[in-house]
Amino acid sequence: MLTPSSPHAVGNQSVQQVMFSVWAATLPGFAALIWFFGWGYLINAVLAVATALVAEAIILRLRRRPVWFFLGDGSALLTAWLLALALPPLAPWWIPVIGTLAAIVFAKHLYGGLGNNPFNPAMVGYAVLLISFPVEMTTRWGIPAALATEAHSLLDSARVIFAGLRVDPALVDGMTMATPLDVYKNDIATLDAAELRAEPLFSAGWRVYGWEWVSGLYLLGGLYLLWRRIITWHIPVAVLGSLTLLALLFSWNPDLRVPVDLHLLGGATMLGAFFIATDPVSAATSNRGKLVFGAGIGILIYVIRTWGNYPDAVAFAVLLMNFAAPLIDHYTRPRVYGEGRS
Amino acid sequence: MNLMRLLRGDTDAPEWYDFPGGVHPPENKTQSLRGPIAEFPLQEEYVVPLNQHIGAVSVPVVEVGESVLTGQVIAEAAGFISAPAHAPTSGTVTAIEDRPVPHPSGLTTGCIIIRADGHDTWRPRTPWAHLQDHHHTDLLARIQNAGLTGLGGASFPTAVKLAADRNHVDTLIVNGTECEPYITADHALMRERPQQILRGIEVAHELYDFRRILIGVEDNKPDAVSALRRALTAIPAELEARIELRVFPTRYPSGGEKQLVYLLTGQEVPAGGLPTDLGMLCHNVGTLAALADAVFDDRPLISRITTLTGNQLPWQGNIEVRLGTDIRTILDWAGYQPDPNRAERIIMGGPMMGFALDQRQLPLVKATNCLLVPTEQELPTPPPAKPCIRCGQCEQVCPAGLLPQQLMWFAQSHEWDKAESHHLFDCIECGACAYVCPSHIPLVQYYRFAKGSIRREQAEHRQSERARLRFEARQARLEREAAEKEARRRQRAEAARARQAEQATTPTADSSPADPVAAAVARSKARKQASQSAAGRATATVSPGAPELTREQLSARLDSQRRRLEKAEAKLAAAAPEHQKAMETTVSKLREQIHKTEQQLADRPEREA
Structure with a gap:
């Protein structure tokens, strides 16, 4: 006979659903990122998610936890996904990989896994990257599509990400820049607001600028x-x-x-x-x-x-x-x- | 306060106050409300447990083989917080023995088993037509003797509640909320017998002369509300003027006593307190109807309305059933076919706060408001718990304003002091937190575990404190006894010296009054004697003339007796509470023996001198 404890009724929410809903809620923003800044974000996301799932599976095995039970909760996927959204889209491939490893292995599992991490794992990954690789993290942001001199394909993004400067420095230069916040903060020292707003990055308003x-x-x-x-x-x-x-x-x-x-x-x-x-x-x-x-x-x-x-x-x-x-x-x-x- | 109401500028006293938290589980009430309350047929055998209420177990007053009549008292209340039990039908007492009863512990309890004679012959009854004809003490006695308990589920003796200070209570809260999913016993009662509830209110009003009487009903029971409204038109205007019927939105757990008090009055029952602290009494509609039965018709609590529901039961609805009826029989009557492919799950009470029965052959008791037999599709077995992700859903729904996840961490890490400082004992175990938990953590289990552990620790602490006090008292007594003994010994020494001095001086004085040597020898002997005993030597011989052997024997006996006493006292200090009584008798016997020996020892020199 079963003698479970009350309540016998349970709601229909689950950890998986929570993670999935948060992931789904980022999708419109994600689509806009790709629309405005190119395929780099998709490559980032694939790299980060793949790294996260592999790292999580290995570490769960090492910690002798049921791998599929925890892998299926979607938390590793979400961590990697959020990190990928935050990274510069054209950074070298090892940037999302290292960041995700730091997030999953150090920030999450070394503290005891899901539910026990005192720090946001995705942001730990981001901070590790920003401190360790400041150049890659600040210069490899995408140029809004409308400002780019030529259209760039998924293949161009992949070349920049996987081969980088060794292949074609001009391509990298043609596709990357700093973020608007960075540009404004640096340039306001020398220009006034009206001049800055006249720059191509800010002047084209809603259709170009992308971030809004x-x-x-x-x-x-x-x-x-x-x-x-x-x-x-x-x-x-x-x-x-x-x-x-x-x-x-x-x-x-x-x-x-x-x-x-x-x-x-x-x-x-x-x-x-x-x-x-x-x-x-x-x-x-x-x-x-x-x-x-x-x-x-x-x-x-x-x-x-x-x-x-x-x-x-x-x-x-x-x-x-x-x-x-x-x-x-x-x-x-x-x-x-x-x-x-x- | 209700923000929308404030925004509308509505400053009148609101119909209801919004309590925090709560959940909306599927109600599942319609399936048991299709027909009227059915009368459950009489059975051949009834099993009446002696602990159907909170408080002391009642004491049987019938013997095996005795014939009983319907409604006859078969067990009396034992103490203030207790309730009597009555024969559910006429017949013969066939046994008084331990039987399994519906209780989360699964333990057995003393039960009176009655074989029905099939006639259902009532004991003589004296119905009352008007309350005003009778004295309050008679009224209270009648309630006390009727075996009433709260029929909402907690089974607190009603007579105890109604003994609250009359000067202090001015409000009656009538709980017709029935917020648990599935249960419709109160709903059916309000729909079919509203006048009975109002008559119960009349009884309580006679005792208390309430300033206001608030009936609270959730808005998912419109037919019950309209039935009550109709019935309200038929009662004396004096009473009707004080009654307010308040309908508020359905939300679990609005029927919790503390939640309902807040909903209806905007006041909070103080932590660890009772509604009477606010001058309120809270009674369930079922209890009030039973109160009317008991007072007007002299019909004690021998039956109740129970909901049979859950999709594993082909017949779902409400039955009026005698207490002590076998639950297996009831389920069979409802057409229950156990599914051989899955573990059986029969829940007494609702899906949120009820408990699963560990077998079917159990008597129906005063607290059985519902028997729920769900299918796996209706109430799926919760999946295995995942780690807490601290999402905070539990906190959003907690009606007590607690931090459920923190309490869970504290329970997990056995940090009882922190759990208590986070108000663990204000948890009403409504289960809203566990209901919404996306990780499916059995939170309520953790709280029960923590509460149980804290209570056990407190009991152990009290016990060790008692042992310490006993030990200290014993030490003090031993010291006192030693001091007393010393004082007695000194006294005897004085007496002996005085006698010796007398013996030594008298003959000298008789034979030769001028023998200074003999006198000096006698004096010095006496001095020596005195100084010896003053030095407190335990072996000091009080009287040199006493025979050594007997005294030695006596003191050896005394020594061994003292050793035994010491051992016995040490054992008593460490004894489990159930052995204490026996140990205490042993110790007091030993003390008597020692006292005797001591007296013998003290007497001996004097007699032999």
Whole structure:
């Protein structure tokens, strides 16, 4: 006879579904990335996911855990996928491979596997890469398709990624550049806002620039996750709210600093707010805690971007707040029914 | 507070207050609501357990072979928190023995087994027409003797609840929520016998003179609501004016006592407290209907309404069934065919808080509000648990405002103090967290485990504290006894010296009053004697003239007795509670013996001197 414990009814959500939904929610943004910046993102994603699955399988075997049971939960796939979205699309092939290995082996399994990692694995992978290979990580971003002098095929992207400068330095130069955030931050020292906005990267507006489409579609994906109740509103709202507030306060003069629209739409902000910072394992848990956690990320993003050396700062902001998550949890416990009131 | 209401500028007292959390599992109520409540046929044998309520096990007052009548008391309440049990039908008591009962532990309990005579002859009854004709103490006694318990599932003795301070309670909360999926016993009752519930309210009102009476019903029971509304028009206006029927959106667990109190009043029962702390009493509709039966018709609790549901039962619906009926018989009656290909799963209660029975041959008890026999498709076996991904869904649905995943980590790592400081004991085990968990972690199991472990540790701590106190008391007593003995010895020494001095001086004085040498010798002897005994030597011979052998024998006996006492006391300090009684008698006997020997020893020199 079976004598299981209550509740006997279980809801229809599963870890797999959660992972799959988050993955699916990134797809519109992913499609826009390929549309605007070429096939490099697809190659990145394939490389990262393949590396992640192989690494996860090997390490599960080493740890004597059931391989298929855990491989099937989709968490390794999602980690690799999110990392691939964050990497420069035309970086050498070993960039996504090393980043994914760092994420899966070091950030995830050395801490005990799914559910036990104190840091967001994808962002650990990203940080390792950014510190170890700063040139590849900052110069190999894609030129928006409309700005490129000629159209580039999947094969061109593959050649740049797998063979790189050895094959054709001119091809690499023709396909890559720095991110808009980086460009604006560096060039505003010498140009004023009006001149900068007249540059090809910024002047063509909505149809060219690309990043605001990508960000907008990430936002859409994030709203889908909210609607599905896979994430709560607290972290994204806190991230975007605090970043907007700081940008309005300190970046009111576009001749001096990167303006608020670029902060929100020009980089990885939306991806970070809805898909990275909301990683439940490494975030704060209570609703109030999530607000504090998200606000911290938004503040750090602005601070690092404005006064630090890195043009985009989502990874470091998230990792720093991961450190703080246990402390935040300790101080933001929700009020229990019947406590403190009569 | 309800934000939408505030935005609308609606500042009147709201119909209901929004409690946090909660889930919406599939309701599955219609299948058992198709027909009216069916009367379950009388059986040949009934098994009445003695612990159908929270509190002390009741005491049988019938003997094997005795004939009983329907409604006759067969077991009496044992103490304040307890309830009597009644014969569910007339017949003969065939046995009083341990039988398996429906309980999560699967343990057996004392039961009274009655073989029915088939006549169902009632004991003489004295119905009451008007409550006003009777004194409150009689009313309370009648309730106490009717064996009523909360019929919502917890089975707390109703008479105990109704003994709450009259001056302090002004609100009655009537729980017609029935938020658990599948269960429709209360729903069917409200639909078919609303007037009975109102009569029960009248009884409680007679005792308390409530300021307001709030009936809470979920909005998935429109027919029950309209039946209640109709019945409300037929009651005295004085009472009707105080009753409010409140309908609120369906959400599990709105029928939890604490949740319902908040839903209806916006007030929270203090942690670790009871609704009476807020001046409220909370009763289930089924309990109130049973209260009316007991008070007006003198019909004690010998039957209840039970829902039979789940797709493994060809007949689904509600039955009015005598307590003690065999559950196997009931399921057979409903056409149950066990599936030989899969493990059997019969749940007493609902899918969220009920427990699986470990066999079918069990008596139906006061708490059996539902028997759920689901198919695998309806309630699939949960897949194996995956690691917690800290998604926080559990926290979003917890109606108590707890951090379920933190509690799980603490339970896993046995950090009981942290679990307690995270309010583990405010968990009502509603199962909402486990229901939404995407990793299918049996969270409620973890909480039960942690609560059980903490309670056990506290019990062990109390026990060791008791042992420590006992040990210290023993040490103090030994010291005191030693001191007393010393004092007695000194006294005897004084007495002996005085006697000796008398003996030594009297003859000298008689024969030669001027013999200074003899007098000096006697004095010095006496001094020596005194200084010896003052030095406290245990072996000091009090009287030199005493025969050595007997005293030695006595003190040897005393020594061995003391050793035995010491051993016995050490054993008593370490004894398990069930052996303490026996050990204590042994120890006190030994003490008596020692006392006797000591007296003998003390008497001996004087008698032999």
